[in-house]
Amino acid sequence: MFFTVTQALLDGLWTTFQIFILTLLFALPLGLITSFASMSKWRLLRSAIQVIVWVIRGTPLMLQLIIIFYGPGLWLKHNIWSGDETGRMMATVVAFTINYACYFSVIFRGGIKSVPAGQREAGQVLGMTKSQIFFKITLLQMVKHVVPPMSNEIITLVKDTSLARIIAAYELTFAGYSFMKSAGLTWPLFYTGVYYLLFIGILTLLFNYIERKLDYFR
């Protein structure tokens, strides 16, 4: 039995891991772009971003997930997501990316604003272009500032992947829960918890490492 449960949980973990990685891969750059848009000199763009961030942060991720997965099929009379595991995963990644990009954008904005204006001006008087100033001067200082809040957000993302169960994506929590439903076993639930703890433990070590690496400057 233990072997069967382990096998199932590893399957679930793989899905969880894929949702996690793909969400990060898309939400980090999208969040950065969104944070720039939220500081744009065009008021219309700024307001649009404000409304989007308000809506996304103001409603449950689970609700967003349900709408994104079931919505298109009901509105267009044609499901854009394939009904198999891949389709569920794609819908999950889309919903998570939009949701997390909004949270990330706020963190990035804080990070960018924490870099003193003098840094940018020093770059300007040295004839640097805007993108050189961002990539060579601002970015690393911003990263240093956002590592602690990002670590919180990214750890939350690991646990939020369990919401994908609502659209029947076979992720880790779903896998553990299924043994309770089918065989009345509770120990797989605790066993599932151990997987999350290990996953997040590794992430925590990684974040500590990055924080230490960036300690060389102030």
Added chain:
Amino acid sequence: MAILEVNGIQKDFGSTQVLKNVSFTLEEGNALAIIGSSGSGKTTLLRCLNFLDSPSRGSIEVKGETLFDASWQASQKEKNLRLKRLHFGMVFQSFHLFPQYTALENVTLAERLLAKERTDFKQHKRDIYEEIDEHGKALLEQMGLADRISHYPHQLSGGQQQRVAIARALALKPDILCFDEPTSALDPELTGEVLKVIRGLATQKTTMIIVTHEMAFARDVADQIIFMDDGMIVEQGASKQVIDSPREERTKQFLTRYMEG
């Protein structure tokens, strides 16, 4: 011919006029000190010269070339201003060194980036970078920081940081080097080392504009002094004349108040 000609610069922030019809010229190899109380527009003037603020009126000419004209839109585009900024170097009151780079990297960063725009960059990349690093080291040596090239800004004292900032500004060989109260953020015992470096630059006939509160230093080092008050140039002249025997009543009042501390 004057290396710098500033014509009728005016700067408005909303309805407040921070600079009112400021005009002056600077000869090559001369040092100009700008004195005046806080809020008199000195820093804004330097920021306008470096195009960090754009003047509402007036024009700026360097070596006979009009770099900025408030009535000429194209001269104000960020893209066009970028390379024009290279005519000026800027040393800020609070240094603004890049914290993630060593002293040497701070000095060479801009030169390395500019080198990428050279047509022969790809062929001679290594030689070019080596040359830039040598130049950077030489500048830091000149600043008395030969043993600090691999230190990060937070490992340096304020005076050392400001000297790195001066080397960084010199690295791009600006026509005119601007100092915005270069010693105001320093502890009194550290101002000497920075003033000494600036004095050295004056001896080498570096064209400079120095906004400062160090009157004795301005008198000794500068060729000319401009006294500003309320966004206007009240008096300008040879440095010793302005400090020792000012003509204008407001200059006298300022200097008296200053001497009394």
